[in-house]
Amino acid sequence: MQPYAFPYIGYFQLIYASDLFVFYDDVNYINRGWINRNRILVNDKDSLVTIPVKNASQNVLIKDVGLFDNAKAAQKILATIKNSYKKAPHFNITYQLIESIFGSKSETISEFAINSITIITSFLNLDTDFKISSQSYQNQYLKKADRLIDICRIENQKEYINAEGGKTLYNKENFRSKGINLQFLVSNIYEYQQFGEKFVPGLSIIDVLMFNSAEEIKRNILPAFYLE
Numbered sequence: 001m002q003p004y005a006f007p008y009i010g011y012f013q014l015i016y017a018s019d020l021f022v023f024y025d026d027v028n029y030i031n032r033g034w035i036n037r038n039r040i041l042v043n044d045k046d047s048l049v050t051i052p053v054k055n056a057s058q059n060v061l062i063k064d065v066g067l068f069d070n071a072k073a074a075q076k077i078l079a080t081i082k083n084s085y086k087k088a089p090h091f092n093i094t095y096q097l098i099e100s101i102f103g104s105k106s107e108t109i110s111e112f113a114i115n116s117i118t119i120i121t122s123f124l125n126l127d128t129d130f131k132i133s134s135q136s137y138q139n140q141y142l143k144k145a146d147r148l149i150d151i152c153r154i155e156n157q158k159e160y161i162n163a164e165g166g167k168t169l170y171n172k173e174n175f176r177s178k179g180i181n182l183q184f185l186v187s188n189i190y191e192y193q194q195f196g197e198k199f200v201p202g203l204s205i206i207d208v209l210m211f212n213s214a215e216e217i218k219r220n221i222l223p224a225f226y227l228e
Contacts, residue, residue: 033059053065089211
Protein backbone atom coordinates (compact mmCIF):
# COMPACT_ATOMS: atom_id res chain seq x y z
CA MET A 1 0.00 0.00 0.00
CA GLN A 2 1.08 3.59 -0.58
CA PRO A 3 2.22 5.22 2.68
CA TYR A 4 -0.53 7.46 4.05
CA ALA A 5 -0.15 9.93 6.92
CA PHE A 6 -2.24 8.82 9.92
CA PRO A 7 -4.50 6.55 7.79
CA TYR A 8 -7.92 5.22 8.74
CA ILE A 9 -8.45 1.99 10.69
CA GLY A 10 -8.78 -0.17 7.54
CA TYR A 11 -5.12 0.49 6.76
CA PHE A 12 -4.11 -0.83 10.18
CA GLN A 13 -6.41 -3.82 9.72
CA LEU A 14 -4.36 -4.69 6.63
CA ILE A 15 -1.23 -4.50 8.77
CA TYR A 16 -2.90 -6.60 11.48
CA ALA A 17 -3.87 -9.25 8.92
CA SER A 18 -0.40 -9.44 7.35
CA ASP A 19 2.90 -11.09 8.20
CA LEU A 20 4.73 -8.68 5.88
CA PHE A 21 3.49 -5.24 4.87
CA VAL A 22 5.14 -3.42 1.95
CA PHE A 23 5.10 0.37 1.72
CA TYR A 24 4.59 1.08 -1.97
CA ASP A 25 6.56 4.34 -2.14
CA ASP A 26 7.93 4.20 -5.70
CA VAL A 27 4.67 4.74 -7.52
CA ASN A 28 3.27 8.10 -8.59
CA TYR A 29 2.00 10.56 -6.02
CA ILE A 30 -1.77 11.09 -5.99
CA ASN A 31 -2.89 14.72 -5.91
CA ARG A 32 -5.76 15.35 -3.49
CA GLY A 33 -5.49 11.77 -2.25
CA TRP A 34 -4.82 10.44 1.25
CA ILE A 35 -1.02 10.40 1.21
CA ASN A 36 -0.64 13.74 3.00
CA ARG A 37 -4.08 14.32 4.47
CA ASN A 38 -6.83 12.68 6.49
CA ARG A 39 -10.00 13.48 8.38
CA ILE A 40 -10.43 14.13 12.09
CA LEU A 41 -13.40 15.10 14.25
CA VAL A 42 -13.90 18.85 14.73
CA ASN A 43 -17.09 19.97 16.50
CA ASP A 44 -18.68 16.55 15.88
CA LYS A 45 -18.05 16.78 12.11
CA ASP A 46 -15.32 15.36 9.90
CA SER A 47 -12.66 17.89 8.92
CA LEU A 48 -9.59 17.58 6.68
CA VAL A 49 -6.08 17.92 8.09
CA THR A 50 -3.37 18.36 5.44
CA ILE A 51 0.40 17.92 5.82
CA PRO A 52 2.06 20.57 3.59
CA VAL A 53 4.23 19.13 0.80
CA LYS A 54 6.40 20.57 -1.96
CA ASN A 55 7.17 19.53 -5.56
CA ALA A 56 4.01 17.41 -5.43
CA SER A 57 2.80 16.14 -8.79
CA GLN A 58 1.25 13.02 -10.24
CA ASN A 59 4.43 12.76 -12.34
CA VAL A 60 6.59 12.45 -9.20
CA LEU A 61 7.10 9.27 -7.18
CA ILE A 62 5.78 9.36 -3.62
CA LYS A 63 9.27 8.87 -2.21
CA ASP A 64 10.46 12.02 -4.01
CA VAL A 65 7.74 14.39 -2.76
CA GLY A 66 9.28 16.73 -0.21
CA LEU A 67 7.88 17.70 3.14
CA PHE A 68 7.34 21.43 3.53
CA ASP A 69 9.58 22.41 6.42
CA ASN A 70 7.30 24.82 8.19
CA ALA A 71 7.18 24.71 11.98
CA LYS A 72 4.16 27.02 12.02
CA ALA A 73 2.18 24.58 9.85
CA ALA A 74 3.03 21.69 12.19
CA GLN A 75 2.05 23.73 15.23
CA LYS A 76 -1.23 24.72 13.58
CA ILE A 77 -2.10 21.05 12.93
CA LEU A 78 -1.15 20.08 16.47
CA ALA A 79 -3.24 22.95 17.85
CA THR A 80 -6.24 21.81 15.81
CA ILE A 81 -5.87 18.27 17.12
CA LYS A 82 -5.43 19.50 20.69
CA ASN A 83 -8.44 21.80 20.60
CA SER A 84 -10.61 19.12 19.00
CA TYR A 85 -9.70 16.21 21.28
CA LYS A 86 -8.47 17.65 24.58
CA LYS A 87 -11.52 16.20 26.38
CA ALA A 88 -11.19 12.73 24.80
CA PRO A 89 -10.52 9.90 27.29
CA HIS A 90 -7.13 8.96 25.81
CA PHE A 91 -6.01 12.44 24.79
CA ASN A 92 -2.77 12.68 26.77
CA ILE A 93 -1.06 9.53 25.56
CA THR A 94 -2.33 9.94 21.99
CA TYR A 95 -1.27 13.56 21.74
CA GLN A 96 2.22 12.69 22.99
CA LEU A 97 2.39 10.00 20.30
CA ILE A 98 1.36 12.47 17.58
CA GLU A 99 3.85 15.07 18.85
CA SER A 100 6.64 12.50 18.61
CA ILE A 101 5.71 11.78 14.98
CA PHE A 102 5.75 15.47 14.07
CA GLY A 103 9.07 15.74 15.89
CA SER A 104 10.67 12.98 13.82
CA LYS A 105 13.21 14.16 11.26
CA SER A 106 11.42 13.47 7.98
CA GLU A 107 12.43 15.07 4.70
CA THR A 108 9.74 13.56 2.48
CA ILE A 109 6.05 12.87 2.89
CA SER A 110 6.83 9.18 2.44
CA GLU A 111 9.17 9.20 5.43
CA PHE A 112 6.67 11.14 7.52
CA ALA A 113 3.77 8.85 6.60
CA ILE A 114 5.79 5.69 7.23
CA ASN A 115 6.86 7.06 10.62
CA SER A 116 3.24 7.82 11.50
CA ILE A 117 2.28 4.23 10.67
CA THR A 118 5.19 2.33 12.21
CA ILE A 119 5.20 4.34 15.44
CA ILE A 120 1.47 3.74 15.93
CA THR A 121 1.85 0.08 14.98
CA SER A 122 4.53 -0.28 17.65
CA PHE A 123 2.25 1.47 20.16
CA LEU A 124 -0.48 -1.05 19.34
CA ASN A 125 2.05 -3.85 19.85
CA LEU A 126 1.58 -5.45 16.42
CA ASP A 127 4.36 -7.72 15.20
CA THR A 128 4.01 -7.27 11.43
CA ASP A 129 7.25 -6.88 9.48
CA PHE A 130 7.66 -3.89 7.15
CA LYS A 131 9.57 -3.32 3.93
CA ILE A 132 9.81 -0.33 1.63
CA SER A 133 9.41 -1.15 -2.05
CA SER A 134 11.99 1.35 -3.34
CA GLN A 135 14.62 -0.13 -1.02
CA SER A 136 13.79 -3.81 -1.36
CA TYR A 137 12.72 -4.54 -4.95
CA GLN A 138 14.15 -3.57 -8.31
CA ASN A 139 11.03 -4.15 -10.39
CA GLN A 140 9.74 -0.68 -11.20
CA TYR A 141 9.74 -1.64 -14.87
CA LEU A 142 6.81 -3.98 -14.23
CA LYS A 143 3.26 -2.66 -14.33
CA LYS A 144 0.38 -2.92 -11.85
CA ALA A 145 -0.52 -6.54 -11.01
CA ASP A 146 2.69 -7.97 -12.48
CA ARG A 147 4.73 -5.96 -10.04
CA LEU A 148 2.71 -7.11 -7.04
CA ILE A 149 2.97 -10.71 -8.18
CA ASP A 150 6.73 -10.30 -8.53
CA ILE A 151 7.01 -8.95 -4.97
CA CYS A 152 5.07 -11.97 -3.70
CA ARG A 153 7.41 -14.23 -5.69
CA ILE A 154 10.53 -12.53 -4.28
CA GLU A 155 9.18 -12.90 -0.74
CA ASN A 156 8.07 -16.50 -1.39
CA GLN A 157 4.51 -15.59 -0.38
CA LYS A 158 1.47 -17.46 -1.68
CA GLU A 159 -1.18 -15.14 -0.28
CA TYR A 160 -1.65 -11.45 -0.98
CA ILE A 161 -4.19 -9.23 0.80
CA ASN A 162 -5.31 -5.97 -0.78
CA ALA A 163 -7.78 -3.33 0.32
CA GLU A 164 -11.40 -3.64 -0.79
CA GLY A 165 -10.88 -0.90 -3.37
CA GLY A 166 -8.49 -3.19 -5.21
CA LYS A 167 -11.41 -5.21 -6.54
CA THR A 168 -11.66 -2.83 -9.48
CA LEU A 169 -7.93 -3.11 -10.23
CA TYR A 170 -6.91 -6.71 -9.72
CA ASN A 171 -8.27 -10.03 -10.94
CA LYS A 172 -8.19 -13.04 -8.63
CA GLU A 173 -7.80 -15.49 -11.49
CA ASN A 174 -4.75 -13.63 -12.78
CA PHE A 175 -3.06 -13.98 -9.40
CA ARG A 176 -4.24 -17.59 -9.02
CA SER A 177 -2.64 -18.50 -12.34
CA LYS A 178 0.68 -17.36 -10.82
CA GLY A 179 0.15 -19.45 -7.68
CA ILE A 180 -1.00 -16.59 -5.44
CA ASN A 181 -4.27 -16.39 -3.53
CA LEU A 182 -5.52 -12.82 -3.77
CA GLN A 183 -7.95 -11.72 -1.05
CA PHE A 184 -9.60 -8.40 -0.33
CA LEU A 185 -10.04 -7.02 3.17
CA VAL A 186 -13.49 -5.62 3.90
CA SER A 187 -13.82 -3.58 7.09
CA ASN A 188 -16.86 -3.84 9.32
CA ILE A 189 -17.81 -0.50 10.83
CA TYR A 190 -17.10 -0.77 14.55
CA GLU A 191 -18.83 2.06 16.35
CA TYR A 192 -17.20 3.52 19.44
CA GLN A 193 -18.25 6.42 21.61
CA GLN A 194 -17.13 9.79 20.28
CA PHE A 195 -18.26 13.15 21.66
CA GLY A 196 -21.59 13.38 19.86
CA GLU A 197 -24.54 11.02 19.64
CA LYS A 198 -24.02 10.26 15.95
CA PHE A 199 -20.96 8.15 15.11
CA VAL A 200 -18.71 9.54 12.34
CA PRO A 201 -16.94 6.59 10.64
CA GLY A 202 -13.82 6.37 8.49
CA LEU A 203 -11.75 8.99 10.30
CA SER A 204 -7.99 8.97 10.82
CA ILE A 205 -6.41 6.55 13.27
CA ILE A 206 -5.97 9.67 15.42
CA ASP A 207 -9.70 9.59 16.20
CA VAL A 208 -9.63 5.88 17.02
CA LEU A 209 -6.71 6.35 19.42
CA MET A 210 -8.33 9.30 21.17
CA PHE A 211 -11.41 7.29 22.16
CA ASN A 212 -10.01 3.77 22.62
CA SER A 213 -7.09 2.27 24.51
CA ALA A 214 -4.49 0.21 22.65
CA GLU A 215 -5.93 -2.91 24.26
CA GLU A 216 -9.48 -2.06 23.13
CA ILE A 217 -8.31 -1.35 19.59
CA LYS A 218 -6.43 -4.63 19.35
CA ARG A 219 -9.25 -6.64 20.93
CA ASN A 220 -12.33 -5.09 19.30
CA ILE A 221 -11.53 -2.83 16.34
CA LEU A 222 -8.59 -4.34 14.47
CA PRO A 223 -10.29 -7.77 14.09
CA ALA A 224 -13.51 -6.17 12.77
CA PHE A 225 -13.05 -7.24 9.14
CA TYR A 226 -13.44 -10.21 6.84
CA LEU A 227 -11.56 -11.43 3.77
CA GLU A 228 -13.22 -12.30 0.51
